[in-house]
Amino acid sequence: MILRALMLKEWRILLRDAHALAVLFLMPALFLLLMAMAMANINLDRQPPLDLTLQLPADDADSRFFQRALAAQLKTRSFTVIAPAANGSAQTTTLQLDGTAVGEPLQVRLPDDFSAGLLDSEPAEVTLIFPARTDAASRQQLRGAVQIALAQTRLMAFLLDSGELDEDSSEQERLELVGKRTANRIVEQELLASGDLAQRANATQHNVPAWLIFGMFFVMLPMANGFQREQANGTLLRLRCMGLGLGPLALGKLPPYFAINLLQFALLLGIGVWALPLLGVPGLSLPGSPLAYALLALCLTLATCSLGLAIAAIARSTEQALLLSGGLNIILAAIGGIMVPKGVMPETMRQLAEVSPMSWALDAFLTLLVGQGGIADILPYCLRLLLFAAVASSLGLFLFHRRLRETQWTTHY
Amino acid sequence: MIELAGVGYRYPGAEQPALHDVSLTLRAGECLGLLGANGAGKTTLLSLISGLRQPGAGQLRVTDGQRPGMVPQQLAFYPELKVRENLELFADLHRLRGQTRRQRMDWVIARTALAERLPRQAGSLSGGEQRRLNFAIGLLQPTALYLFDEATVGVDAHSRQLLLATVEELTSEGHAVIYTSHYLDEVERVANRILLLERGQVKLDLDTRALLGEQHGLLLKWPGALPEALERELLAMQLPFKRLADGWHIEALQGADLARLCTLIAELPQLPSLLRFGRPSLEQLYLHLSGGAL
Numbered sequence: 227m228i229l230r231a232l233m234l235k236e237w238r239i240l241l242r243d244a245h246a247l248a249v250l251f252l253m254p255a256l257f258l259l260l261m262a263m264a265m266a267n268i269n270l271d272r273q274p275p276l277d278l279t280l281q282l283p284a285d286d287a288d289s290r291f292f293q294r295a296l297a298a299q300l301k302t303r304s305f306t307v308i309a310p311a312a313n314g315s316a317q318t319t320t321l322q323l324d325g326t327a328v329g330e331p332l333q334v335r336l337p338d339d340f341s342a343g344l345l346d347s348e349p350a351e352v353t354l355i356f357p358a359r360t361d362a363a364s365r366q367q368l369r370g371a372v373q374i375a376l377a378q379t380r381l382m383a384f385l386l387d388s389g390e391l392d393e394d395s396s397e398q399e400r401l402e403l404v405g406k407r408t409a410n411r412i413v414e415q416e417l418l419a420s421g422d423l424a425q426r427a428n429a430t431q432h433n434v435p436a437w438l439i440f441g442m443f444f445v446m447l448p449m450a451n452g453f454q455r456e457q458a459n460g461t462l463l464r465l466r467c468m469g470l471g472l473g474p475l476a477l478g479k480l481p482p483y484f485a486i487n488l489l490q491f492a493l494l495l496g497i498g499v500w501a502l503p504l505l506g507v508p509g510l511s512l513p514g515s516p517l518a519y520a521l522l523a524l525c526l527t528l529a530t531c532s533l534g535l536a537i538a539a540i541a542r543s544t545e546q547a548l549l550l551s552g553g554l555n556i557i558l559a560a561i562g563g564i565m566v567p568k569g570v571m572p573e574t575m576r577q578l579a580e581v582s583p584m585s586w587a588l589d590a591f592l593t594l595l596v597g598q599g600g601i602a603d604i605l606p607y608c609l610r611l612l613l614f615a616a617v618a619s620s621l622g623l624f625l626f627h628r629r630l631r632e633t634q635w636t637t638h639y
Numbered sequence: 640m641i642e643l644a645g646v647g648y649r650y651p652g653a654e655q656p657a658l659h660d661v662s663l664t665l666r667a668g669e670c671l672g673l674l675g676a677n678g679a680g681k682t683t684l685l686s687l688i689s690g691l692r693q694p695g696a697g698q699l700r701v702t703d704g705q706r707p708g709m710v711p712q713q714l715a716f717y718p719e720l721k722v723r724e725n726l727e728l729f730a731d732l733h734r735l736r737g738q739t740r741r742q743r744m745d746w747v748i749a750r751t752a753l754a755e756r757l758p759r760q761a762g763s764l765s766g767g768e769q770r771r772l773n774f775a776i777g778l779l780q781p782t783a784l785y786l787f788d789e790a791t792v793g794v795d796a797h798s799r800q801l802l803l804a805t806v807e808e809l810t811s812e813g814h815a816v817i818y819t820s821h822y823l824d825e826v827e828r829v830a831n832r833i834l835l836l837e838r839g840q841v842k843l844d845l846d847t848r849a850l851l852g853e854q855h856g857l858l859l860k861w862p863g864a865l866p867e868a869l870e871r872e873l874l875a876m877q878l879p880f881k882r883l884a885d886g887w888h889i890e891a892l893q894g895a896d897l898a899r900l901c902t903l904i905a906e907l908p909q910l911p912s913l914l915r916f917g918r919p920s921l922e923q924l925y926l927h928l929s930g931g932a933l
Contacts, residue, residue, distance in 0.1 A: 231731035239719045460713030464776070467689045467709050468732055635686040635711070635788070 228470070232478025239452060240482055246448035250490060254441025255497055258434060262498075262507045265429040275303040276364055277331035282309040285317075287397070288341040292379040294401055296334070299371035304331065330357035332368055344383040352376060378404045428508045434498035435591035436564045439584050442490050442530050443555045445483050449534035450547035453479070457629070458544070466633045476626055480531050487527040495519075513598045521601055522594070525608040526587050528615035533583075535622030539629055558582045586610045640783050640815035641665045641688060641707075645697035647839075648683050657683040658839045660697070665817070667783065670810040672830030672847070673819040674925055679836040681819055685786060688817065702783055707817075710777030712789035714769050718762025722753055722772055725761050726779065733780045743779060750805045751775040752798075767794040774802055784815045791825060803829055827921035835925070847921075857897065859904075860886035860913035872903055886911070 240246060280296065282289040293307060304320070311317040337343070337350035352372060356365055382404045385391035391400060456462045465475060498510030512519065537554065541547035559565050561575070562582030571579065579585045590607035593599040643663040649656040658680045665671055675681045686692045687699055689709055701707070716725045726747070730740050748754050751771040756764060761772055774790055787806060791799050806829045810816050818829055826833070827847070835843035859869075865886065873880050873887065876896060880889040892900075897916060904911060 227731055227734060231728050235717060235720065235724075235728050238724065239717060242719045459718070460711050460715030461717060463691075463711055463713070464709065464715040464729075465732070466691055467706065468780075469690065469706055470732070634691055635682045635689065 228474050229478055232474060233481050236452070236479055237482040237485075240448060240486060243448060246451075249444050249447055250441065250486060251493065254437050254444070254490065254494055257440065258437040258494060258497055259501065259505065261437060262430050262433040262502055263505060265433060275301045276368060277304045277329070278302050278368070279306045279308065279331045279333045281333065281335040282307060283336050283338045283340050285309045285311070286341055288344060288379060288383065289336060291382055291397060291400060292336065292340075292375050294397065295375035295378040295404070296371055298401070298405070299374050300367070306331065329359065332356055332360060332364070334368070334372060341383075344380050345387060349376075349380065374408070378408055381407060430498060430502055430508045430510050431592070431595045432567055432588075434494065434502075434510045435588055435595065438491065438494040438498075439526065439562075439587045439591070440555070440559045440564050441494060442487050442526055443533070443558065443584065444551075445487050445490075445530050446534035446537050446551035446555060447548065449479065449483055449531070450538040450541050450551045451544055453538035454541055454544040454547045457633070462630075463633055463635065466630060472623065472627045472630060475630065476535065476623060480535070483531050483534060484527050487530055488523055491523040491526070510595070512595070514594050515600055518594055518599070518601045518604055521608055522587070522590050522604055525611040525615070529583050529587070529611045529618070532615040532617075532619035532622060535626065536618045537622075539622050539625030558584045561585075563588055583611055583614045586614075640667055640669075640702050642700045643687075643694075643697065644699075646687065646694045646699055647696035648687060648692065649695050650683075656695070656839055658687070658694075661836075661839075661841055662697075663834065663841070663844065665784070665815045667813045667815055668810055669832055670806065670816040670818055670830045672826035672833045672921075673817055673836070674823070674826065674833060675836035678838075680839040681836055683839075684836065685788060685817070685819070688784075689786060705782045705784070706780070707784040707786050708777050708780040708782045709786040710774050710788065710790040712792060714773050716761055716769075716772055716776055718760070720761055721757070722759055722761050722764070723757040725772060726757075726775060729776045729779050735779070735781075739781070743781060747775040747778045750778065750801070750808075752801060767798040770794045771798055771802065774805070778805070778809075782814075784817070785809055787816065787818045787820075789820055790818075791820065791822065799825075823922040823925055824920070833921070855892060855916060855918050857889040857892050857900070858886065858913060858915040859889075859911050861909065862912045863909060866907050866909070869900075869903060869907065872900070876900075886913070892916070 278300065280293055282293065289309065297305060307319050308316050309319070333353075333355035335353040335355065337352065339350045340352075343350040354368060354372060356368075382391065382400050385404070385407075386393065391403065395403075453462075456465075495510065495512065499512065500509070503509035533554075534551070537547065537551045541550050559582075561578050562584030563571070563579050564584050568576050568579050568585065586607045590604040590611075593603050593607070597603065641664070643661055646658060646661045647656050648658045661680075661684065663671075673681055673684070683692070687694055688701075688707060690706055717728070720728065726744060730744060735743055748757070751774050753768070753771055753775055756768055756772075761769065764772065770791065770793060777785065777787070777790075785806075790806075791802050794802065803825060806816060806818060810829070810831070816829070818826060820826055831847050833843065833845055833847055834841060860883070870882075870887070873889065876899070878889050878896065879891055880887050889900075904914070
């Protein structure tokens with residue numbers, strides 16, 4: 227009766243706390259939707275379109291070949307070609323236009339002796355000019371495209387020189403022939419937990435679990451805040467005077483937050499599966515056994531609620547509770563591969579990520595979603611989460627017990 | 640109901656004990672007014688009696704081992720819950736069931752006039768209503784001893800009368816009550832016994848009637864120079880009086896003497912700025928006993 231009453235109380239308070247519900251449901255759902263849309267192209271290797279200016283030394287066949295080879299390698303928003311005209315003035319033409327240029331374009335300048343040096347062992351330098359704002363992906367994209375276009379132009383020159391290519395062939399024929407000679411077929415696959423290979427993962431499979439885990443850990447906030455309010459307004463004193471000890475007080479608090487965490491898990495996965503496709507973002511598929519997801523949800527919930535209990539017992543005021551739970555959540559997410567995938571982190575940060583329970587949970591999720599693993603495959607991650615839950619809850623219960631013992635009759639007037 | 644014998648308590652790291660050798664027996668139907676300056680040991684004593692702390696020395700025994708019902712000075716309820724939900728929660732926690740539960744709920748709701756506020760969220764109640772809810776929750780537990788700590792702070796006059804009448808009703812029904820408040824007129828009204836703590840020790844433990852006495856006195860104060868004619872008359876009448884800086888305090892006075900003094904005062908060229916006849920208030924006594932410290 228007592229436990230049921232305490233749980234009902236906690237549940238009612240939680241359901242009437244609009245801020246807590248927004249933090250637990252609205253915020254992670256928005257994060258999930260926004261980040262999934264923003265990062266939809268990342269793992270698909272869709273490069274951002276470039277604004278490009280190509281400066282040619284002459285309006286000759288080699289330069290035009292390079293120009294077409296380069297255009298074939300790049301997705302451009304605007305592509306402007308500057309070449310000297312017959313009368314000596316610069317002639318500007320737009321080769322390809324998929325949109326309006328945004329800011330300063332990237333530039334490629336071919337050297338004056340471009341044609342003459344194509345068959346040399348040390349060809350003349352090609353200059354790439356990047357505006358300061360150019361991101362690393364765009365720089366890499368242009369470098370790669372220029373390398374390929376240069377190689378194709380040099381191959382074309384070699385084939386002409388060796389007689390394998392007819393001098394009278396059209397530019398289009400040359401481009402097609404060189405294209406065939408330099409074409410490669412590369413297939414990228416993911417190594418599954420079972421050791422099999424599968425198609426590459428999309429960004430949704432990282433984003434959905436990442437923001438789901440982030441949102442679930444926010445359960446610390448209302449837990450810690452509620453405990454502080456209970457102490458500050460004297461209800462904890464009243465409960466203690468009624469003889470309620472650590473057991474019912476702690477047990478009465480945890481189940482409602484377990485339930486909220488499990489609801490978050492189901493809701494955010496549901497958004498990943500059903501809502502994302504409606505927004506034009508690849509939806510989440512949930513391969514494997516539902517039991518594996520249930521096990522992960524349970525372990526994750528135990529970890530988050532145990533940490534919440536520890537933070538609730540450590541904090542001494544609602545302000546501290548807010549700072550500790552919010553701050554810790556963001557730090558664990560930052561180092562745990564939630565905000566930035568571990569794959570792009572330097573080695574030191576990747577090692578640091580291993581201390582974050584969010585990282586373990588995310589690895590378990592990726593093993594299920596991308597690696598199509600089962601219960602046995604995620605067991606090591608689940609055990610880590612359970613161990614973390616055991617340590618955090620032991621610390622939380624110890625500190626909670628001490629706080630209860632320290633409860634005394636308070637006087638304010 | 641409750642018995643303390645040589646009870647002492649020292650907080651960890653403190654040089655002086657917060658309570659030392661406190662002995663007290665509180666019986667059914669007694670309402671103990673607990674007084675003392677800040678730091679005198681009231682909070683520690685309440686912590687021990689409520690079971691929050693265990694005495695470091697001596698013995699504390701509560702009849703039948705029942706925990707006391709308590710009304711703390713903080714508004715110790717859940718503002719997010721409705722009034723009814725708060726009452727039901729604490730009724731559940733007190734394991735009240737069936738007929739007893741219904742009767743107890745009806746009784747506290749009637750005593751605190753909260754019937755119309757039951758569907759309201761507790762946090763949205765007025766200050767006085769919140770204080771009444773705090774009071775109601777404390778009364779939910781059927782027990783032999785109730786503790787009230789500054790239970791009427793911030794309530795309107797009507798609510799205050801209602802709550803004090805409930806405390807008096809508890810005492811008259813045979814419950815033991817410990818009542819502490821800085822509103823000494825309240826303590827004077829509800830308590831039939833006063834315990835004054837000073838530096839962790841019992842300085843005074845007396846029946847209120849014995850403490851305040853039945854003797855009526857007269858307090859006279861003058862705005863300017865004291866009229867010498869009146870002092871000569873007081874000496875002539877052989878009244879036991881004390882000369883103050885701005886007047887006199889006649890400790891015991893019969894009706895006839897009062898009438899004679901009033902006639903004389905009326906004939907004086909300057910009337911007194913204060914004339915108070917009656918038994919001394921608890922506040923006057925407290926200030927006298929504690930040297931003015933609150």
